[in-house]
Amino acid sequence: MLTRRPDARSLALAIFLRRWAGAFSFSADALDSPDTARAGMTLLDAAQRAEQLAPDDPVIVVLSEAGHFESMPGGRARFVETVEVRRAVLRLIVGPTFDGRQVLTAIASASGPP
Template identity: 50%
Template structure:
């Protein structure tokens, strides 16, 4: 059974990818498409994180998860996190792992 925190983080990143996709539809720039794919890659990576993964631990310690009934969790977006995720996407090539690292760094900074 997947970790509820991993599922919550993945759901958040999928939402970010969807929002990014909607705002990027007006552009035909290749870097915009790559950025959207990086967000999707980050979401897919998040789905596979093990309960002991240091990134989930760091996000838990930063208070980024709320436990819900039925052993589910919700990812709580700290202030400034969305900007920390989207800022690197506007520049060079970014990987899903880069995005996960940015999420953890931004959460620790709050």
């Protein structure tokens, strides 16, 4: 069975989301906050979905056009966070319940130039 190698930008976005999920998990443990824990789980879902995004997925295209990916050696990429993207992630704590795909869409919608 042939499997598609994940796009470097998709992997970079997934790593970014997993780091935020880790921060939310740490905060949830320290604060005993179910809402923060829920947000962290949603970010893990978004990270899993991000890993599977095709190079022509609208989320990847929008983030690429906004300059959110930095090329790295070895064909890798790094996601460049902006204040707007950070706000979109932090809204998970106080906003309505999102699923992973909605998180990706919110990040793309909020993406301002780095």
